[in-house]
Amino acid sequence: MAENRNVVVKIGSALLANSDLLTPRFGFMQRLLEDVARLRNEGYNVILCSSGAVALGLKIVGETPETAGVSDKQAAAACGMPLLLNAYKQVGHEYGFEIAQVLLTLGDFEHHRRFLNTRNTVHRLLEAGVVPIVNENDSITTEEIRVGDNDRLAAKVAQMVGAKDFVILTCVDGLYDRNPDEPGAELVEEVRDVGEYMAATTGTSTLGTGGMTTKLKAANMAQEAGCTTYIANGEYERPLSAVLNGERRCTKCLPHPNPMSGKDGWIANRLQMAGSIEVAKELADELVQNKRSIHREDIQAMDGDFTRGDVLHLYDTDGVERARGLSDFTSEEIRVMIVNPETPPEQLLGYQTKGEIIRANNLVMLDNRHLLWDAPAGMTASP
Template identity: 55%
Template structure:
């Protein structure tokens, strides 16, 4: 039996909620769910990442989007999420399939064990032909902890389940080389390397709250995970199958085709920085050549508080990120080991363990198609020199 096709579909709040009345657009929801039901009958496994809870809940607390603060939005999410899921369930029932709700935070996606637990839950839902509907848990998320946008959340989910396609439905047909309202704007039908288009999309912000840049960032994350991304207009009739069958115009960001282990893919697409390390130039050469892991003698400075198993971003002395990896120690243990190089590690931290701060098997060397993050400012988290 051939492997089933997996699709992650991302829907923004502008497609689900009437901007003025802050009520559900049932015509779009019906068209969407009818299409998803047909695709499930054809053997597709589908995950829906859906915004909309905040917009729907604002009516209940008497706030408009432009005046709502973070606490208002958290309360609105708590009010709107049951309304949204009830509507999805009722419409899905009309097309003879069931839905399940999953709410996540950035910590759920960045911590390896939670990440795998979410994946296993989704796979079990697939086995029972139930459509998972996933959203960020906006009622408890803060500015510091938010995934940031459901575009990138959908890319993380696509990476998680090793999807074939990530389909982002929005308010225009796809990507243009500039703001589509400008004269002479050219439509881009196919993209081989998403990273080449990120700079040009920074000024294109007509698409919902996230803008085109966040959609391209999501496409870059998906591309690094071997997932093809489709950006298309959220029409009412057959919004998904029509682009899968190339029946209407859309932008298709091709999968990179580069095989990587699930762990390396997970390391490459980060939403939050737990901590950073700066290492010597000699260490950069050895680690990049995959001769060894990252040792305590390599460290120049440490920034951030992290725990064993967190993902650290590794920089050279010029401030360029060149690697990411899973740490074997907490930040406190790492500082103690680096400051006492003459002592055995067991004597410093009180137990026997591997000597590498980050083992070679748990290091990802960044390539041109990966998005490198600028080193955090010292004002954000103190830098500890070693």
């Protein structure tokens, strides 16, 4: 398997499902998978991250995109997934390749062991010449444990498999400098810093859960992994190869020239916030020049209920996110250590420990490379 030829493709619901009939758009799928076959013949390993299951199942459960609630959408996903996979399988067989379904939840990305297990499964499928079709397991996920959009899910898959190219197929030509319906709106053909365009990205499609905002968040995650992102219109012949070969207009988000290591990228690129801590601005500034471990006496406030090994977001006292790192303790253990500052950690916890909340080698400074998260409103000060 040629890892440097991995390409991850995210396909939006509006491309896969007819918005009126809520049935598969076989014409689009024919063009898409014909192009997938073309790329495979050129030596690419293609991973598809496909929306569409909920949209295709809505009619079966008697709902519409406007009326469906959470449980309706979960039931629709259970009904629509066999339809979606069957359509992929039928068309894929025309071009001589097999497909496999990989259903994921938030924990498969946020817990490192599950992340590695998922990566191994995807690699094994690629070695066997099978096209993995990845989707969130919408039929069982709740708001607390779901990724929420397939754009960022696909970006995590791109990071997971070390992809060099990440194509997001949608219903517009790419990112515009303002709402594309406004007069004078112009396509942005190349992006280095996605943060410059976040204010111009609002709105979602009728069938999808994400808009251009989630696409730029996904692109930022891919940039940090050294992956080039293309946001392109899928309503063309050769929807993939024409984009990768630079033959038609799209938005190209350039990779960071110094991508993060796999471990640092996994720590820094989060899908949900497990917990957060606040430290003095002076300490946060020092960490940029001389990264060191975070101890209980450094913490001025904290938020969240988390477990050992979860990633904490580190803020300074101005509310600016500065770093992310792996917690060596649960939130309960940290609170016990903080309210008993004079008692040795091992005496409080009942086992030998140095009391480092985040070890230096598990701390990743953001260095203006990432889209920052707002500090949680409920962060409570330490005594």
